[in-house]
Amino acid sequence: MPSTVIVGAGPAGVRAAETLVQAGIRPTVIDEASISGGQIYRRPPSVFRRDPNALYGFEAKRAGDQHRTFDNLRDQVDYWPNAAVWSAQGRTLSVVTETGPKELRWDRLILATGAMDRVVPFAGWTLPGVYTLGGAQVALKYQACAIGEHPVFIGTGPLLYLAAYQYAAAGVDVRAVLDTAPFAAKCRALPGLMSGGRTFLKGLYYVLRLRARGIQLAAGIRPVAVNPGPDGTVSGVVWHDRRGREKRTACDALAAGFGLRSETQLADLCGVSFVFDPVQRQWLPSQDGEGRADIEGVYLAGDGAAVKGADAAELSGARAAHALLYDLGRAESARELKALNRRLARSERFRRSLEAGAFPFPADLAAGAADDLMICRCEAVTAGELRKSVCELKATELNRAKAFTRLGMGRCQGRVCGPAAAEILAESLGVPLEAVGRLRGQAPVKPVPMTAFLDGAVS
Template sequence: MPEPRVAIVGAGPAGLRAAQVLAEASLRPLLVDEGHRAGGQIYRRPPPGAERPAAALYGFEAGRAQALHDLADALAPRVDYRPGTTVWGIAPRDPDGFDLECLGPDGHGRIAADRLVLATGAMDRTLPFPGWTLPGVFTLGAAQIALKAQGMAIGRRVALVGAGPLLPLVAHQYAKAGATVVAVLDVTPLAAKVKAAPRLAAVPATLAKGVWYTMRGALRRQPVRSGVRAIAVEGAARVEALAFEDAAGRRHRVACDAVGASFGLRSEAQAADLAGCRFAFEPVTRQWQPERSGQGRSSLPHVYLAGDGSGIGGADVAELQGERTALTLLADLGRPRDPAREAHLDRRLARQAGFRAALEAAYPYPHHLVEGIADDEIVCRCEGITAGAIRRTATERDASEMNRLKALTRTGMGRCQGRVCGHAAAEILARTLDVPVETVGRLRGQAPIKPIPLREPA
């Protein structure tokens, strides 16, 4: 009987570790990677000819990044690697298996797979604020990509805003690269971090890195503020300044030519949606995520999940989950199990889960920013839908659910397919109706989940 064809979507830490385990078991997995070089977002590699020392790109994570890059290179003869390939559609195939609709260097193609490992990662969670659509405003993730992939900063005088541990990291990376960081604004309260510190100490190495980044910023005299209540980008044709209100209610203004802003991370779960996985609402991060067992199984027998695409955990967790999920897949194929290895991974993942819960407590959801979104603020940039339009549709046209809101307003119908605007729209809709956000549901995934050129035949 021929071996099943296993397709791994995503070549970040989770996807690479899964591919390693399967290759070690003499399978030849298909590794589909939207990037042009394996590594994912956190360990993104510069293009050939633009390489720089790992220490300059990844800091404390240089050793881990280099190890994963070396692993990707070593796996090349043992996997079917498809770089620069976007999976924009997934269709279940009778009686079992899936067809992946892809767009790669050679154009459109369809890939048949018997089993899927979805390691699709995460992206920045955005919230609208005055001026967020001006040229020169980026997400923190985009600011990182500019440094790692292009070797450039988003501006010379940069203001950074966030609600998560990515904020001090990007501030450190930009200062080290030579940019002037004029403001580091944390929209979550300092008291939350102090309260969570004892629980964060459960993974002391990770906590120490976060403290070091913060202290380095202090030594560089970076203007860091916590508990920021309101932000607004000022400028005519592009960014000229960032205004904000501090925790005491005082207004400030700093001149800058670029802003990086994001408010945590959200799972890239559209592929799991198209495959037919069941979703559940995660109340701490306030997002819908595909159901994943501790062993990596989804709600479907032939779909497996690993990494941030099924719950935000970070790069370390993604590696562990990639390995654990691949072991589960092999066990489901009838291969011999390694209970000791599985138990070791389970213990490490349990420890990381406790740390992640503490991290979420240290950076709580910024409800005040959602409450402050004005009626004239653009929420869905692709379709030009404002917060006021969402609120009026909720109250005047009985839009009590996200997909009805989409049908009535086109919110989420643009190029991003709701990946950027969907979260904010759901929060605004729920607040307008005075109901818990989970009751308004989520936007259903629709192919293509990523933009594809019209010139390509579908």
């Protein structure tokens, strides 16, 4: 019997599964978490009893709807929780599961792999106590833990203010929210932002509530360094304000993030071609207007295809499923595809106003990294070594620099260091970012425990 597989059980994956089940198809859903929800609607352990309004804020109703939807589907899908796809060859996925390694054959594949924080290294970013914004959210949502008693949030993007607000609402003493995007950029983007309606108003509310709590908010800043304390952990952060004046803020933890980047490695291993998105500053898997990749049977959905937020992810998950159904001869899905595309088009102006207008990526921070700054922490590669690969070894493309320096060969497979390395390489060569290419996906795309293979099931 033909197999349909969905990778990911966040907003996009859940809606894709719901659509397929309603059409009489029983998909296999692979989820790295122990239960559905993804990052934004991540559920705490079942033994925890937390008020959804405290956990999800404005998104409590939508989170509950997502959770109930998937819970009602559980008997109608083959659900693989705590499972990670680490390779894709042909039409076979290699998966590490709770019971060991498995090979899963697919005929139709929906990739709803989500996104992760975009990291910009700066002095002290590898100290204990420095987290990504997403990591800080995981601690709070999943275990009801704060990353520190007096944290600072730094970077740019909507998640910066959301995560800080969630911490403040949980009673944590947030010391400051430091945004690299200038206030003037937000003013210029205001017409496009207002097209976001309720989503824009929620973001405005987060900012106003943070200000009402007396938390320092600063825009147009530049991070300088994270200071270590006597025990080697975070004791404060040094930054420059918009006028270039040095400031110091005491803290015991730091959450940093500079927007999000799509998780595209599995699409790469499946053979999907890529196109450069100048707004997201990333090579993204190619797709048509309905979520089909250019490899037969592969469909793309959610932030793993392009970062557009949870609401758009749900719509694109349903769209990918309807595209799949239409390709199977279900003509009635054509009407649904048109309706979903209209709704997705309405959100496009808002998302681009966010990414390119209100919260532009601070490319100068990465490109101007000091030579002694660690860029790839897994392989201990500095910015200077990357520049040396250009000047002395004539590396004109990111994968050549990887071969010379071992950049991106560690546990993160370039997820963390890749974006900053590309900016450094482009600046060193004096070429546009897209000219240096992208780190090609390599298996394993996620760290795989060797104990999973001791039984010899996979060579």
